[in-house]
Amino acid sequence: MRRFNKKSVALASALTITAIIGAGCMGEAQPKSQQFTAAASSELNNHPTIDGGVYHPIMNGKTGPYYVNEDTLKGDFRIGREPTKNEIAAWDKDVMPDGTGLPEGEGSVEDGEEIYETKCVSCHGDFGSGGGGYPALSKGNAYDLQKTLTNQRTNPDADGPVRVFGSYWPQASTLFWYIRDAMPHTRSKTLTNDEVYALVAYILNINEMEIDGEEVDEEYVLTRDKFLKIKMPNEDGFEPKIQGEHALENVRTYYKNPKNFGAIKLKDPKERCMTNCQKQTAKVVYIQNGGISDFHPPLSSARTLPGEKAMPTNIAQTRYEENCAACHNLDAGMGAPEVGDKQAWANTLAKGLDKVYANGINGINVMPPKGGTTLSDKDFKAVVDYMIEKSK
Template sequence: MFNLDHKFLFVGLFLLFLTTSVYAKKGEYIPSAVGTMSNHPTIDGGVYHPVKNGKTGPYKINEKTLKGGYKFGRKPTSNELKAWDTDIMADGTGLPEGSGTVEDGEELYEAQCVSCHGDFGSGGGGYPALSKGSGYNMQKTLKNQRNRPDADGPVRVFGSYWPQASTLWWYIRDGMPHTRSKTLKDDEVYALVAYILNINEIKIDGKLVDDEYELTREKFLKIKMPNVDGFEPKIDGKGSLERVRKYYKNPKNFGAIKVAYAKRCMKNCQKKSAKIVRVRNGGIKDFHPPLSNKKDKPALAKDKLNVKKVYDESCAMCHANDSMQAPVAGKKSDWQAKMKNGGIKGVYKRGIKGLNVMPPKGGTTLSDDEFKKVVDYMINLK
């Protein structure tokens, strides 16, 4: 949410980093004991140096900058502020009325999301997974430690890790799909959220979000994510800032030694009793396949290129429509225009080397010949 106090916060932070001492007699620099910022204790014990006689420490400062106001631009209008204030809060603030079914959400997902986020939200192509099974079961893995070579680490996906579902609703509405953000209707967003809750096996008010489930605003506000209490300190609700300050004021809350609050702890801050867990046997001992110094070239595999799969996973995001200003797959006129510069060989060459925002070979690891087959597929797509 847009905050008009950012300018004042910037001034405070500027003073905090500008100096680490105040001027004293005989050129000595004595650290200030002030441990407050805007009349509140600083969270980390950092020092805020007050302005005195036009100086902060040994440095002069333009005191006019401390009076606030606008140096550039103008005050935003109420309509401009309203346009920027688009966040969806966990308590339902900003969440519009609407509804959507899991069935509709699955159709939308298959049409607009699967190329990046994979089947059933499994992830792929560098884009994050949205599900790895039951969110409740996966939440139990968050404390897993990789203290053995074969140990399973924590699974951090929407269902297991995110504390609030409101973030998902907000992000989908404002940022998805990647090539056409803010084009989804509110009911479509509800449908997609319902589907993602479904593949994470989330329950709402004790009822599983099954294939027949319809998500409404009223039901959405009853969602309690498996990891809602998984973060410290608690930052939700009224008085959260004071709770955060109180939390960090007591080093026992995060395993540190009790030190003077107004001083930073720069060494020996961890409890001596902290248990250090090391990887057993010095690390990995078994390699599959076994280590070898042979330099033989691998045997050439037979052509198993799945052209359609490559297109769906690596090309469709930009070439399925004209939103990215790239030639549309199957649209002959687009490709004929590109062939005016060097013919089909020119198209191959530019695609292999990369052009504008397109990486070489579309970011794939295809050989030149394989890449040419994918281009041919796009040109002749029906």
């Protein structure tokens, strides 16, 4: 057993010294890195792991069961190059809570709603209500809903906690960063900074939030300065604390206590329960109402070859169902022409069949090229034909 004990602290200390000597051999190249090695390692000596687990130092040429060539750990590889300032700027696009990385710009709730209706509503639903498997962005007043976080669905009628941006997220910086990097999901990194500000303003509005005591109403115009004053209702709802000077120490201390995260730790494995280990009240609980059994492909461990029946009767139909139905099925409500809606398809086809094919192949609005499939043009057109046929 290699648990954290005084012996491993001593070993880690010895390693620190080796590390400093090792760095010293490299001459004057990186004085600050030596400094760091000493500081970081001494911290690690007192706290061998941050997650409550076992630490495996490299000793006697091994780490745990693995041999290590310790000559590989000495550095001075002379590989790679320094990135240019422009290269770093091109990739360093993250946004931090203190405003690091947050660009100048502005956007109004009104503009945000317009962009939302064009580019977001098909997945996230009216007023961010969610749909089609995509997350909801709002369920109403953020301050009221934050209070639902203690809800537990321990009986069938109970309401669960509401975990949307307004009621749950710790920081607003995440929203700006994620929208700019990853939204819309089918065409990410296409929004301007002003458009992102507008969408953030709209999402604050539908979450009925305030900035600096002022309601984010339909007239509101969000700027960088105002953004930095957003205080999330559930900012203090998370543990361990990860910000500030003592953050790492907080985290280490937190995971030293198994009670914080529902774990059980024994001093000696002999202490473990071998008889009467369940509460008297514990019963055998079965899967209710068949549970979840929507598995694809269906469960089977058979080693027989699939027969003719297993082959799809209509390949275009299968491809439609796998790739297109989520948005195009009747009553999908995603804004796309729905299969079976004669009027919608008549309007679409008024553009001419070639235009319909081209729009589908190149993508239109939030629909990605070929609906995100890897079908050939010919196969894709066959799916479109199927959809038209079913909408006559």
